[in-house]
Structure formats: structure tokens, C-alpha cells
Amino acid sequence: xxAMLRCYECAINDATEEAVSICIMCGKGLCMEHAxxxxxxxxxxxxxxxxxxxxxxxxxxVCSDCGNILLPGSCE
Numbered sequence: 071x072x073a074m075l076r077c078y079e080c081a082i083n084d085a086t087e088e089a090v091s092i093c094i095m096c097g098k099g100l101c102m103e104h105a106x107x108x109x110x111x112x113x114x115x116x117x118x119x120x121x122x123x124x125x126x127x128x129x130x131x132v133c134s135d136c137g138n139i140l141l142p143g144s145c146e
Contacts, residue, residue: 074088074089075088075089075092075099076088076089076099077089077098077099077100077101077103077104078098078099078100078104078133079098079100079101079103079104079133079134080101080103080104087101087103088101089101090102090105091105091131092131093131093132093133093136094130094131094132094136095132095133095136095139095140096133096135096136098133100131100133104133104134105131105132105133106131106132106133106134106137106144107129107130107131108127108129108130108131108132108137108140108141108144109126109127109128109129109130110127110128110129110130110140110141111123111124111127111128112124112126112127112128
């Protein structure tokens with residue numbers, strides 16, 4: 071028998087949805103409903119300070135709690 075990772079948010083609400091991603095910050099398993107894709111900003115430049123922010127961000131999956139910490143208002 072193979073055990074699949076379940077969505078943490080669904081599990082605390084007594085549902086059993088399979089996880090399709092994992093939050094990069096806290097490690098929670100997330101289903102399609104609870105996974106949020108955000109683009110983290112990428113800075114280009116040298117030491118001691120970044121010169122400019124690149125146009126394309128780095129795509130990542132996060133839960134709503136961590137997404138709102140990284141980029142406030144991004145996971146509402």
C-alpha cells in the first residue's frame with residue numbers, strides 16, 4: 071500500500087484531499103485549492119546593494135499563511 075501526502079488545510083477540516091505541492095516555507099502538503107503560486111522578486115546587482123529588480127520573479131508554491139508573510143495580500 072502506498073501512502074499519499076494529504077493536504078494539511080483539508081485534513082484539519084476533516085477532508086482527505088491529496089497534496090499536489092508543498093509549501094516552500096513551512097512544508098505543509100497543499101491541494102489545488104490551497105496551493106498559491108507566487109513570484110518571489112529577484113534582485114540583480116553586486117555587493118554591497120542590489121542594483122535593480124528583474125522583471126520576472128521566481129515562481130514558488132506556498133500556503134496562504136506563508137504567502138501573506140512573504141508578500142502581504144498575495145494569498146487572499
